[in-house]
Amino acid sequence: MNQDNATGPIPFTIDLTFEEARRRAEVVAALGPDWDPVAVLRGEDEAYALLYSGLDAEQQRTYDLLVAAGVLPGEEPGRAAAH
Structure with a gap:
């Protein structure tokens, strides 16, 4: 084997577009x-x-705090928590 050709790893690429x-x-x-x-x-x-x-009132306050903090999603479309 010629040592000049073994200078590093052989590049390997794969296109996952078809598989996806x-x-x-x-x-x-x-x-x-x-x-x-x-x-x-x-x-x-x-x-x-x-x-x-x-x-109840306490649960609603907790819910509102969690929505404001971004822990729970609000009522907007595409609901997702901010964090």
Whole structure:
């Protein structure tokens, strides 16, 4: 073996674009034809509203503090906590 050619690691690259497209297609196929993303989001909104409904005054204050601190998401669309 010629030592001049063995100066370092051989570069190895892989393009995951094809694999990511295949993975996404498999996920959508697994969800099935009856999957309705709008209905799912609506259900999540309803569940979120139900989760924080009926709080007593102290629970509401705690909830409001957690929302203000970014620990819990607020009522805005695309709810996600800031932290």
